[in-house]
Amino acid sequence: MTWIARPKFHHASLAKNEAGCTRRDYEGAISTLCAGCGHDSISAAIVQAFYELSIPPHRVAKLSGIGCSSKTPTYFLGASHGFNSVHGRMPSVLTGANMANRDLIYLGVSGDGDSASIGFGQFAHSIRRGVDMIYIVENNGVYGLTKGQRSATADEGSMLKKGDVNTDKPIDMVSMAIKLGASFVARSFSGDKEQLVPLLKAAIEHRGAAFLDVISPCVAFNNHAGSTKSYDWVREHNEAVNQLDVMEDHEEIVLQQAPGTVEEISTPDGTTLRLRKLAQDFDPTDKAGALDFLERHGAKGELVTGLLFVDRAPKDMHQHLGTVSTPLNVLGEAELCPGSKTLAAINASLR
Amino acid sequence: MPKLSRVNDFVVKFANVNGSGSASANTLFAKSILRMGVPVSPRNIFPSNIQGLPTWYEVRVSEQGWLGRRGGVDLMVAMNAQTWDADVAEVESGGFLFYDSTRAVPTSKLRGDVTALGMPLTALCNERYKDARQRQVFKNIIYVGALTELLGIERDTVAKLIGEQYKGKEKLLQPNLDSLDLGREWARANLPRPFELKVERRDAVKDRIFVDGNSAAALGAVYGGASVCAWYPITPSSSLAEAFQRYCNKHRTNADGTKRFAIIQAEDELASIGMVIGAAWNGARAFTATSGPGISLMQEFLGLAFFAEIPSVIFDVQRGGPSTGMPTRTQQSDVISCAYASHGDTKHVLLFPEDPKECFDMGAAAFDLADRLQTPVFVLLDLDIGMNDRLCAPFAWDDAQRMDRGKVLGAKELDEGRAFGRYRDVDGDGIAVRTLPGTHASRGSFFTRGTTKDRDAKYSEAGPDYIENMTRLQRKFETAARLVPQPVVQRSKEPTTIGVLYYGSTSPAMNEAIELLAAEGLHLDAMRVRAFPFHHAVPDFVASHETVFLVEQNRDAQLKLLLTHECQIDPARVISVLHYDGTPITARFIVKAIRERCGAAVRAGAGAGKGSGHGKVSR
Numbered sequence: 001m002t003w004i005a006r007p008k009f010h011h012a013s014l015a016k017n018e019a020g021c022t023r024r025d026y027e028g029a030i031s032t033l034c035a036g037c038g039h040d041s042i043s044a045a046i047v048q049a050f051y052e053l054s055i056p057p058h059r060v061a062k063l064s065g066i067g068c069s070s071k072t073p074t075y076f077l078g079a080s081h082g083f084n085s086v087h088g089r090m091p092s093v094l095t096g097a098n099m100a101n102r103d104l105i106y107l108g109v110s111g112d113g114d115s116a117s118i119g120f121g122q123f124a125h126s127i128r129r130g131v132d133m134i135y136i137v138e139n140n141g142v143y144g145l146t147k148g149q150r151s152a153t154a155d156e157g158s159m160l161k162k163g164d165v166n167t168d169k170p171i172d173m174v175s176m177a178i179k180l181g182a183s184f185v186a187r188s189f190s191g192d193k194e195q196l197v198p199l200l201k202a203a204i205e206h207r208g209a210a211f212l213d214v215i216s217p218c219v220a221f222n223n224h225a226g227s228t229k230s231y232d233w234v235r236e237h238n239e240a241v242n243q244l245d246v247m248e249d250h251e252e253i254v255l256q257q258a259p260g261t262v263e264e265i266s267t268p269d270g271t272t273l274r275l276r277k278l279a280q281d282f283d284p285t286d287k288a289g290a291l292d293f294l295e296r297h298g299a300k301g302e303l304v305t306g307l308l309f310v311d312r313a314p315k316d317m318h319q320h321l322g323t324v325s326t327p328l329n330v331l332g333e334a335e336l337c338p339g340s341k342t343l344a345a346i347n348a349s350l351r
Numbered sequence: 352m353p354k355l356s357r358v359n360d361f362v363v364k365f366a367n368v369n370g371s372g373s374a375s376a377n378t379l380f381a382k383s384i385l386r387m388g389v390p391v392s393p394r395n396i397f398p399s400n401i402q403g404l405p406t407w408y409e410v411r412v413s414e415q416g417w418l419g420r421r422g423g424v425d426l427m428v429a430m431n432a433q434t435w436d437a438d439v440a441e442v443e444s445g446g447f448l449f450y451d452s453t454r455a456v457p458t459s460k461l462r463g464d465v466t467a468l469g470m471p472l473t474a475l476c477n478e479r480y481k482d483a484r485q486r487q488v489f490k491n492i493i494y495v496g497a498l499t500e501l502l503g504i505e506r507d508t509v510a511k512l513i514g515e516q517y518k519g520k521e522k523l524l525q526p527n528l529d530s531l532d533l534g535r536e537w538a539r540a541n542l543p544r545p546f547e548l549k550v551e552r553r554d555a556v557k558d559r560i561f562v563d564g565n566s567a568a569a570l571g572a573v574y575g576g577a578s579v580c581a582w583y584p585i586t587p588s589s590s591l592a593e594a595f596q597r598y599c600n601k602h603r604t605n606a607d608g609t610k611r612f613a614i615i616q617a618e619d620e621l622a623s624i625g626m627v628i629g630a631a632w633n634g635a636r637a638f639t640a641t642s643g644p645g646i647s648l649m650q651e652f653l654g655l656a657f658f659a660e661i662p663s664v665i666f667d668v669q670r671g672g673p674s675t676g677m678p679t680r681t682q683q684s685d686v687i688s689c690a691y692a693s694h695g696d697t698k699h700v701l702l703f704p705e706d707p708k709e710c711f712d713m714g715a716a717a718f719d720l721a722d723r724l725q726t727p728v729f730v731l732l733d734l735d736i737g738m739n740d741r742l743c744a745p746f747a748w749d750d751a752q753r754m755d756r757g758k759v760l761g762a763k764e765l766d767e768g769r770a771f772g773r774y775r776d777v778d779g780d781g782i783a784v785r786t787l788p789g790t791h792a793s794r795g796s797f798f799t800r801g802t803t804k805d806r807d808a809k810y811s812e813a814g815p816d817y818i819e820n821m822t823r824l825q826r827k828f829e830t831a832a833r834l835v836p837q838p839v840v841q842r843s844k845e846p847t848t849i850g851v852l853y854y855g856s857t858s859p860a861m862n863e864a865i866e867l868l869a870a871e872g873l874h875l876d877a878m879r880v881r882a883f884p885f886h887h888a889v890p891d892f893v894a895s896h897e898t899v900f901l902v903e904q905n906r907d908a909q910l911k912l913l914l915t916h917e918c919q920i921d922p923a924r925v926i927s928v929l930h931y932d933g934t935p936i937t938a939r940f941i942v943k944a945i946r947e948r949c950g951a952a953v954r955a956g957a958g959a960g961k962g963s964g965h966g967k968v969s970r
Contacts, residue, residue, distance in 0.1 A: 029810075058796060061633070061788040074798055074810065081788035083632060083659075084800040085625070086651050092581075092622040096629025096637065097788070099579045099613040104633075104789045122625070125618040324609040328578040329634035329787065333754060335611050336576040338602040340748045346570065347745040350560035351385075 018054035026051045028078040032071065038190030038216030038231075039069055039138050043076045045193055046107070046136075049200035050077065055105060061097055062107045065090040065119055068145050069111035069138035069216075077107075088119025091126035091135070095317070098131055101327040102318050105204060106133040113143050116152040116171045123173075127180040127209050132316040134203045135182075135211045137173050138190070140218035141229035148221035159226030174308055175294050177211040178287060183314030184210035185290075186307045189234050190217070198244040199307060205246060208314030215303065239302035241282040241293070245274040266312070284310050352464040355445040356547040359389045359414035361425040363498070366438045368431050370402030376491030377408040378740070379516070383499055383509045384412055385561060385742070388553040392418040392859070394739050394935060399586065399678050405434045414555050418706075418742055419860030422937040426548055428494065435460065447548065449498065468542055470497055475537060479530075489530040496534020501542055502550045506535060560707075560745045564736035565640075567707035568666055569594035570746065571714020572638055573602060576754045577664070579637035580614045581626035583645065586678040587734040588668035591640035592616075620645035624652040624665070631656075631663045632799060634759070634787040636718045638664035643685045644673055646692065653727055654693025658802050658824075660774075660783070662721035662757070665689075666714070666730045668737040671933060680933030681734035683855055686909035689729045690883055695802065696821060700728045700831050701883040705858035706736060708743040709881075713836065722757035724831050725782060733904070735856040735935040758784045765794040773797045773808040774820055781827030828884055835882035838889055841865070843874035849949065850896030852889070852925075854880040854910060856935065857902050863938035864945070871942075873949055875900075883913060890918035893925065900945060902928040904936050 014022040026047040031040050050060065057079040064070035066087035073082045085093045094108045108126075115123040115137050126135070141158065143149040153173060154166045177185045184206040188196040196214065203210035215234050217223045223230045228237075266272050283289055290309045297304045324331075355361070363380075367373035374395075381393040392411045398404035411421050423443045429435055429450045442448055444464045450456065452469025461467050476490045499509050510528055517524040569591050572580070582592040596614050603611040617623040623639040630637035641649070646667055656663050669685045671677025689701055702717060704710045713730050721728040758778075760769055765786070771794065774783050786795035797808040805811040806819060843865075853861045858879060865875055878892045893899050893914075901911045908927040915922045928944040930936040 056792055058792050059789055063629070079793060079796050081786075081796050082798040083629075084798065085628070086655050089621060089625045089652065092617065092625025093629035093632070095615070095622075096579065096581060096626030096631075097633040098629075099581075099615070099626065100630040100633035100635030100637070101789065121618055122622055125622060129615070318613075321613050321615075322608060322610050323613050324605060324611055328611070328613060328630075331576075331578060331611055333576065336578060336603070337574050337748075340750050342602060343574070343746050343748045347558075347560050350562045350745075351556075351558075 017051055019056045021051065021054070021057065023047065023051045025079065026057055026077055028073070028075045031075040033068060034220050036219040037068070038140065038214075038218070039072050040075070041190040041193065042136065042138055042196070042214050042216060043072050045190075045196045045200055046076050048193075048197050049204060052197070053201055053204055055204070059103075060105045060107055062109065063090050063094045063097065064109040065111075065114040066145075067111040067114045067143070068218075069109055070114055072138070073107075073109050088114050088117070089122055090114065091119065091122035091131070094133055095126050095129065095131050098133065098317065099321075099323075100329045102132070102323065102325075103327050106131070108133050108135045110135070110137050112137060112139045112141060112151040112153040112173070116173060120152070120171070124176070124180050127177055127182045127211060129317045130181065130183065130209050130315055130320060132207055132318070133209060134200070135209065137211075137213050138216045139173065139213050139229070140216050140222050141227070142218050142222040144218050144221055155228040158228040159224070161221050161224055172294065172298065173213045174211070175291055177213075178291055178309045181209070182211040182309070183208035183311035184307075185309040186211070187213040187215070187303075187305045189215045189238060189305055191231060191234070192238075192305070195240065195243055195305060198246050201246040202244055202307065206310070206314065208311065208316045234303060237301055237303045239279070239297055239304050241279040241304055241306040241308065242284065243278065244307050246272075278306070284308060285312060352445050354466060354547045355425055355443065355447075357425065358549045358551055359412055359553065361412050361548045362421050362423060363410045363412070363426045363428065364424040364438075364441070365408040365410075365428045366431045366434050367406050367408065368433070369398060369400050369404045369406040371491070372488045373406070373408070373430065373491050375516070376495050377410075379492075379509065379512055380495050380498060381410045381740070382512055382561070383504050384410070384550055385556055386508045386512060387504055387550050388556050389414055389550055390416045390418065390555055390742050392420075392739075392741060394420060394735070396934070397679050399675070405431050412550065414553055416555060417859065417863040417938065419858075419863050420935040420937045422939040428498065430494070439465070449494070468501075470494070470537065470541070475533065479533060489526070492527055492530035493534035496531040497538035497542070498534075500535040500538040501546050502548060503546070504550050505552070506531075556742065558745055559742045561740050561742050562707045563590070563738055563740050564704065564707045564710040564732050565591035565668060565738060566594040567710040567746070568704070568714040568730060568732060568737075570598055571711040572664070572718070573598045574711070574748055575636065575715030575718040577636040577638050577718060578612050579627065579630035579635045580612070580639070581617050581623040581630075581637070582614075582640050583617050583620045583623050585620075585642045585645050587670055587738045588640040588642045588645070588666065590738065591666055591668060595640075620648040621652065624649040624656075624663070627663045627665075628652060628656050628659075628661050631661050631721070632659075632788075636662075636664075636722070636754075638666060638718075640666040640668065642668050642670050642678070643688070644676065646685055646688055647673070650693045653699070654695055654697050655801060656727045657693060657697045657699065658695065659799050660725040660785070661727075662718075662725050663727045664717045664721050664730065665727060666732060669731060669733040677933050679734070681856070681935055682905055682931060682933065683731070683733055683857075683903050684905040684909065684931070685731065686905070686913060687907075689731060690913055692727075698828055698884070700724065700726060700835060702728065702730045702836065703854040703881055704730065704732060704736065705855060705879065706743045707741050708746065710736065711746045716836070719755040720831075720834060723755050723782070723834060724827060725757060725785060726827070726831070731855060733856050758782055760784050760786050760790070760795055762791045765791045771795050772806050774804065774806045774823070776823045776826065779826075780830040781823050781825070782830060783823070832884040832886055835884065835886070837886050838881055838892070839879045840888075840892070841877040841879075843869065843876050845874040847874040847876055848897035849874070849900070850876045850878065850892055850898070851900040851902060851945070852878050852880055852892070852910075852914075853902040857904060860936045860938045860941055861902060864941035867938055867942050868945060871946065873946065875945070880910065883917075885914060885918060889914065890920060893918075893920055898926065898949070899924060900926050900928050900948075902930075902936070902941055904930050906931045
């Protein structure tokens with residue numbers, strides 16, 4: 001962890017975004033994770049994404065379960081309400097929060113232990129319900145906070161620090177998310193900010209269940225030779241299918257020269273996703289094709305990253321439930337209590 | 352053997368096969384007596400099964416208004432061959448047995464002290480109807496016809512009820528009325544008249560309503576302003592969430608079809624309570640409905656809600672033990688698991704409604720309490736009040752009443768510069784101030800977690816911070832004792848040194864037992880406990896009586912455990928009366944238990960002449 005606290009005040013000339021906030025306004029407390037932890041890079045990417053989208057920090061609710069990854073919401077968006085819930089249960093708490101107030105942005109941060117083992121059921125069902133959220137799994141293939149036990153995303157044949165070889169099949173979170181009906185599914189690498197930040201921005205803009213699997217090496221317990229989630233391994237085996245630019249209100253935010261073809265995907269909220277395709281045979285709107293691509297490349301030991309699937313017209317939980325547009329948490333007696341006259345009629349029907 | 356002869360005071364029990372369509376016919380029977388102005392209390396005794404297993408419907412008719420299960424049966428309607436022997440054996444001596452005599456029943460299968468009333472139901476039915484389903488359904492209406500005729504229940508009363516039932520489905524009305532008359536005519540011509548058990552018109556029902564506790568609690572949640580419900584199906588609580596859905600669809604849907612509520616049938620009880628906690632953290636009134644096994648699954652989350660101080664409401668409709676744990680039988684066996692739910696030093700607020708009226712009242716009040724106290728509040732129903740229709744006072748609501756949302760700081764207060772520290776005891780009542788997500792751009796945000804925090808919600812593992820928080824929570828619980836519904840005392844007419852404590856669904860049986868014992872000269876002061884934490888009046892009641900009984904429906908005397916532990920009472924001071932076979936407790940059971948303990952002393956007192964009410968008990 002970093003022991004040198006940065007002062008709260010900042011220079012008046014620090015650039016402000018459209019929400020009137022500086023980048024510093026999107027930061028949180030000092031991280032207590034290990035130096036070099038991939039999770040801190042993800043936190044930095046989250047800060048950058050929300051800053052660049054000019055989202056007022058207090059309009060974001062950040063929720064997590066238990067584990068190293070679940071500690072990170074303390075380290076970004078300090079002006080947002082946060083909820084460090086119980087192990088594996090972030091999805092249900094987030095779902096409930098979303099039911100109560102559909103107007104906030106919900107950021108769920110979880111890990112591979114939290115989501116692929118103890119919380120696998122809640123991960124699955126929150127995705128199925130189309131909860132409007134950004135669900136990030138900071139995936140390092142190992143239990144960090146309890147010191148190095150194997151997680152359910154560890155690859156078959158990968159080696160623990162103490163030398164044990166994993167013989168169980170790994171759970172591939174992105175394939176699961178696509179199968180379960182997530183309307184936005186991406187995978188990235190904590191060490192690749194250029195890919196991760198635009199993906200995060202696209203996920204934030206997406207109105208539906210957006211799932212991001214971010215491979216995030218654990219420098220303490222899973223960064224050795226034999227690990228398949230180490231910095232070296234991921235860099236060597238990364239197969240990026242595309243790179244993403246996110247255009248909001250038709251004004252491009254990220255612009256970079258890119259090789260290959262460009263495809264634009266418009267979403268109903270006015271955001272345009274521009275895909276710079278690296279893999280020519282990859283179409284992120286083709287669910288079956290995406291699953292097939294993941295399977296084929298996974299079999300070759302390649303780690304496919306990029307935007308893997310996106311539904312152009314996503315539906316979210318509130319559309320399924322048919323709830324009013326006003327957040328339920330601001331409804332008062334007039335909207336909620338049917339009153340004494342109705343009660344008298346109910347009494348009459350019970351005689 | 353003299354035959355029983357009773358007017359407006361007897362028990363009829365229907366023995367049926369599950370899935371045979373008997374439920375609606377039996378309810379029709381019970382309601383028709385109510386419409387005669389005579390109180391009834393019916394109880395379903397049903398298996399964990401959809402079709403084929405035995406099921407019973409027991410109707411107690413009581414002009415005096417006793418709504419507890421009486422015990423014993425005066426008229427058995429034996430429609431299930433599987434349970435014939437046990438059903439016949441249950442009839443009181445001098446009672447009656449109504450059965451289908453299409454096939455002759457050997458005399459050995461009948462009882463000399465019970466009058467057999469055979470009706471060739473199947474034969475009559477087969478003669479009239481050709482379709483198998485019709486034969487089954489109308490058979491039930493035919494026996495209702497025969498029984499209502501036999502007991503003197505007016506035809507028009509029954510016909511009117513059938514009319515209400517088939518309103519909008521007029522095609523079905525006439526065939527049902529025909530079956531009813533078929534039964535009535537046959538009974539008039541063939542059954543003994545006058546009959547010894549009679550229903551006579553009275554005006555003893557008054558304005559009371561007839562409803563099940565689960566529906567009442569759900570309606571309470573609607574009136575209490577709950578807008579989020581997350582639940583997982585489990586008997587006997589499922590009908591509570593389903594009733595909430597029904598009432599909300601009707602009373603909380605806008606003209607354009609949008610809904611002012613959100614209900615999710617979750618993947619399990621863990622997710623249900625998680626959603627409730629998330630919604631309540633975010634400022635909506637939220638609840639779940641469950642039963643004992645669900646409470647077990649929710650334990651970790653309940654601790655989080657306690658320590659993170661999140662208002663949440665849990666309706667627990669109690670039943671028996673784990674997995675195949677008597678899911679269709681009643682018990683008060685979750686008292687301890689709810690009171691101390693979760694790990695760490697937790698204590699929770701419990702409410703004990705006695706009937707559907709109180710299910711409604713407490714169902715609404717629980718949300719005010721949860722918001723005020725920022726903690727989980729449990730409403731402990733049980734199957735007996737949850738799933739049976741019960742006669743009770745009509746629901747009432749004061750339109751001037753406002754939701755008490757407790758101590759929540761809004762943007763305005765934060766702008767005005769009100770200091771905010773999430774876990775600071777600003778008022779000395781142990782209740783801190785909270786803010787909701789999204790309230791203010793720069794003030795009032797905080798991070799919610801378990802117990803590793805200081806008074807300003809900053810991460811802290813320091814012992815003194817932990818202790819400060821825990822002692823404040825203790826103070827908050829003391830505040831809760833002042834806010835929860837107070838116990839209700841019923842003083843005996845004669846001075847007495849005997850007191851009895853009871854709670855929840857034991858109420859009707861207890862009320863009757865008190866009167867029966869008084870008639871025997873055994874007078875009791877009674878206190879109905881309505882909530883935990885206990886008001887000081889509860890230990891005071893124990894202290895002020897020489898002999899104290901505590902009646903409950905579980906094996907381990909759970910409320911006694913809670914009471915003697917929490918109020919530092921010598922356990923020997925409280926005598927338990929425990930009923931836990933899964934059936935609702937009866938006045939007869941209570942009377943017998945208390946009489947056995949006190950009888951000798953009372954008889955001695957009565958022998959001395961005056962003051963028979965001064966029950967003395969030796970232990």
